[in-house]
Amino acid sequence: MRYGAFAINVDTRTTSSDINELIQVLLEDAIPNVWLLRRVLAEETNYYDALARLKETRIAAPVYYMISGTKGNEGCVI
Numbered sequence: 001m002r003y004g005a006f007a008i009n010v011d012t013r014t015t016s017s018d019i020n021e022l023i024q025v026l027l028e029d030a031i032p033n034v035w036l037l038r039r040v041l042a043e044e045t046n047y048y049d050a051l052a053r054l055k056e057t058r059i060a061a062p063v064y065y066m067i068s069g070t071k072g073n074e075g076c077v078i
Contacts, residue, residue, distance in 0.1 A: 001041075002041050002044070002045070002050070004070060005044075005045060005046050005047060005050070005069070005070065006044075006046070006047040006050050006051075006067055006068060006069050006070070006074070007067070007068050008037060008040065008041065008050070008054070008065060008066065008067045009065070009066040009067075010033060010034070010037055010063050010064070010065055010066075011063060011064045011066070012061075012062075012063055013062040013063050013064055014062075022060065022061070025058070025059075025060050026060050028058060029058060030058040030059055030060040031057065031058070031059060031060060032059070032060050032061070033059040033060065033061050033063045036053075036054070036057050036059055037065075039053075040053050040054060046069075047067070047068075047069030047070070047071075047074045050067060051067055051076055051078075054067060054078050055078055064077060064078065065077070065078040066078075
């Protein structure tokens with residue numbers, strides 16, 4: 001949670017992918033999902049910038065990000 005700005009929850013998503021698909025994602029400059037979560041919480045200061053970064057950054061594992069802001073209509077599942 002970034003006090004006064006936004007909160008993020010991350011849940012694992014199961015898929016039928018195999019290890020070769022994971023290796024391919026890692027070779028394409030993806031980062032571990034928890035690293036992205038930590039960077040967003042440390043570096044972004046508002047809901048919209050955090051949302052954009054979560055949407056645009058390649059991650060290495062399938063997850064759901066749930067993000068909420070402090071104002072009305074600030075909420076999204078990615």
